[in-house]
Structures are given as C-alpha cells and as structure tokens.
Amino acid sequence: MSSWPTWKAWKTHARTGGKAHHPFWALPRLKLPVKVLVISMFGPEAQPWIDAYKLKIDITVPGLSPDYPAVHCNLHGLCNLTTGMGYANAGASVTALMHSGKFDFSQTYIVIAGIAGINPELGTVGSAAWARWVVDYGLAWELDPREMPAGWDTGYFGINTKGPNEKPPLDYRTEVFHLNDALVDKAYALSQKAKLLDSPEAIAFRAKFPSGPARQPPKVIQCDTMSGNTWFAGTRLGQRATQWTQLMTDGAGRYCTTQQEDNATLEALKRVDALGLIDFQRVAILRTGADFDRPYPGQLDVDGLLKYAEQGGFVPATQNLVNAGRPLVDAILGNWRQWKRGVPTR
Structure with missing residues (x-):
C-alpha cells in the first residue's frame, strides 16, 4: 500500500512549482490528509472562508454540484466544500467527496457552517449558534x-x-442527531470573545422587537438547529419547531436556528463514519442568523417571510461564520499535535 503524502510533501510540491506531469492530489492512489473541512451550502457562505484562509488550491472532485465542482484548500490543512442548497445537494455532494479517494478525512474536524433563520426568543440576526442537537422538521x-x-x-x-x-x-x-458534547462545549468556549459583525439595517430592524435576545446585539450562543427542505416562517410554525425539538430530544434540545441541509449532511457523514473514513465525533455545526423565523409584534407573518432581506442580517450572518468559527479552526490548525488525538480537555 502506497504511503500517503503529508502536508510537508504538499508544500515541497508547491515550492517546486508542481512540475510533475500530474499533481499528486490528482493521482487516485494518493490521498491528501485534511485537518479541518468546512462545509458550506452556497457561494456566499463559502467566500468568507476562501478569502480569510486564502484557499487557493482548487481540487476538482467528480460528483460534486455542477455549481461548485471543486474543493478549495490551502497549505495548512484547511479545505472547503460547497454542497449546493437543500437535502439532495448536501447528501450527494458530501457522499461524492468522502468516496472520491482524493483525501484522507480519518482525523479531520468537520465544521458545517451556514446561515439560518433564527428564533427571536434565543438569538438575533447576526448571532452565531453552535448546535448540540439537530432535528428534522419535515419527517x-x-x-x-x-x-x-x-x-x-x-x-x-x-x-x-x-x-x-x-x-x-x-x-x-435520521430524525435527530446529537453531536459530541465535548466538541460543542470547546467550540462555544473558544468563540466567546469573537467580534461579530452587525449592520445598521439589522440594528434598526431588531429594535422593532419589544424585548429579549431579539433586541440585543449579535453574540455567540449555544442552542440547537432544525432541518427541512421547506423554508418555514411565522409564529405558529416557529412554536411548532420549539415543541418538536423538545419532543424529539426528550426535553434536552433548545430550538434556535432553522436551515435546509444539516440532517442530510449528518446522515451522509454518519454512513462514512461506519466505514472508518471519518470520525463523527469530530463534527460540529455553526449556524448564523440571517433573518428571524417569525415576525415582530404587529408584523404580518407573510411579510416576515417575503421581506426577509429587509432585516439586514445576510451580510453579518455570512461574515460571522468565519468570525465565530475561526477561534475553533485556528486552535485546531495551530495545535494540531494535541487536536489530532481528540478534543483537548483544557
């Protein structure tokens, strides 16, 4: 069995200008070891990572979304996959990547990072939430x-x-997943001092809520996420999400973000974990609030849905994926000898 290349070998290859007839990551028998894989769902979620970490190495993978056919990497062990939106794209893209034979993900930390609707009772637009429980809304x-x-x-x-x-x-x-408590707690602790972006539009919009977290500036929080292909909104459906999360987690979960992919992504990862290709205990989910999942008092539910862009949360939410996720990613990359063995206790 051929030995796998190391990042040192990758850097040597890069310094020589990649003069080999085929770059070694294109050879099917060689696999690139990845320290951190960030999974995005569409371009605006991925671009802040690409920019912040200079992910300039593009590796085309058969079977990925035709809109996002390449994985973007750097020389420090960080890669980004963009799956395409919704259950089908997420499940298909993750499966294609994991079975591509181009990467070694056996020790990789996987951070699923995307924007979401947010429950005003627990957060606000721009807030960044690490999830412990992931519940399917649509089953x-x-x-x-x-x-x-x-x-x-x-x-x-x-x-x-x-x-x-x-x-x-x-x-x-696939109805409910519980992520590794140690990793969730570590990610949350590391990101507590993260400086999150806000916007004048978001500040003005959140002032329409009478009280609670909805009125407060964005911050890093720990609460749970709900998946479903149907983009729901409104007071009653938001309340149903809260009740459903509590029911499905036996009272342990606190619903705060809603998105369209995570249960599908986790099931794909769970299956490759069973094959020994990844360690599911190294998977984390970060979701940032781009809009509220229900209206402020006096606003029509339909306006809360159709006019979501007026809430001013999209730009802060996409940028805060990196702002809140970077402390964890930097800790892993900067102290790989320790993180390689598992989540540090200190």
Whole structure:
C-alpha cells in the first residue's frame, strides 16, 4: 500500500512549482490528509472562508454540484466544500467527496457552517449558534390545519403516532442527531470573545422587537438547529419547531436556528463514519442568523417571510461564520499535535 503524502510533501510540491506531469492530489492512489473541512451550502457562505484562509488550491472532485465542482484548500490543512442548497445537494455532494479517494478525512474536524433563520426568543440576526442537537422538521405526518381534529394546535405530528404530543419511533434513523458534547462545549468556549459583525439595517430592524435576545446585539450562543427542505416562517410554525425539538430530544434540545441541509449532511457523514473514513465525533455545526423565523409584534407573518432581506442580517450572518468559527479552526490548525488525538480537555 502506497504511503500517503503529508502536508510537508504538499508544500515541497508547491515550492517546486508542481512540475510533475500530474499533481499528486490528482493521482487516485494518493490521498491528501485534511485537518479541518468546512462545509458550506452556497457561494456566499463559502467566500468568507476562501478569502480569510486564502484557499487557493482548487481540487476538482467528480460528483460534486455542477455549481461548485471543486474543493478549495490551502497549505495548512484547511479545505472547503460547497454542497449546493437543500437535502439532495448536501447528501450527494458530501457522499461524492468522502468516496472520491482524493483525501484522507480519518482525523479531520468537520465544521458545517451556514446561515439560518433564527428564533427571536434565543438569538438575533447576526448571532452565531453552535448546535448540540439537530432535528428534522419535515419527517412527519401532516394534516391541513383546516381539517385537523378539534383541540390540536398543529397539523404536524410524528409518523406512526396518534397526535402532536407523541414522540414517534425513530424508524428513519435520521430524525435527530446529537453531536459530541465535548466538541460543542470547546467550540462555544473558544468563540466567546469573537467580534461579530452587525449592520445598521439589522440594528434598526431588531429594535422593532419589544424585548429579549431579539433586541440585543449579535453574540455567540449555544442552542440547537432544525432541518427541512421547506423554508418555514411565522409564529405558529416557529412554536411548532420549539415543541418538536423538545419532543424529539426528550426535553434536552433548545430550538434556535432553522436551515435546509444539516440532517442530510449528518446522515451522509454518519454512513462514512461506519466505514472508518471519518470520525463523527469530530463534527460540529455553526449556524448564523440571517433573518428571524417569525415576525415582530404587529408584523404580518407573510411579510416576515417575503421581506426577509429587509432585516439586514445576510451580510453579518455570512461574515460571522468565519468570525465565530475561526477561534475553533485556528486552535485546531495551530495545535494540531494535541487536536489530532481528540478534543483537548483544557
């Protein structure tokens, strides 16, 4: 079996100008060891990482999204994958990368980093949330609210249950994921002093909320995320997300961000973990609030959804992915001998 190249070999190759007929990462029998893989879902999430870490080495991987056909890397062991948005793109792109044979991910820390809707009861636009629990919003039975039984507060309920307050059997095996507590706690602790970007538009918009975290400046928080291809919004659906998270995590989870990919991404990673290709205990999720998941008092639910761009959270949210994620990434890259063995206890 051929020995795998090291980052030292990569740097030597780079210094010589890559004069070999084929760059060694293009050879199928050689694998590039990766220390940190950041997974983005679309271009504006990836670009801040590409810029901040000078990810100038492009490695084309068959099977990735045609919009994002290459993985971007630097000489320090950091790479970025952009999957494309939604469950199908996320699952397909992650699977293609993990089985490409071009990389060694066996000791890699994987940071899924993307923007999200945010619950105003726990955060605000621009806030950055490390997730411990990841719950699927869409795996459910559904009745139109106009046709649901009297006394029900939602038409969504668990598959093979008799009503909204009954936890379903986890027959799909993808309904809920619990990430490594030690890594979540370490990421949260390292990023507490991160300086987060804000915007005048976000400041003006959050002032419309009467109280609570929604009115406060963005900060790094720890609360949990909800996945689903349908981009939901509104007070009742937001409340349902809170209740569903509590039900599916036996009361342990606190819903604060909503996004479209993470359960699909985690299932793809879980399957390659079973093959020994990655360590699932080294996966973290960072989601930043780009817009509120429900309106401020007096605002129409439909306006909260259709006019989400007026909230001023998009630019801070995309930039804060790096601002909040960088302390963890830098700690891993800067002290790889320790992190290589696992999450440090100190």
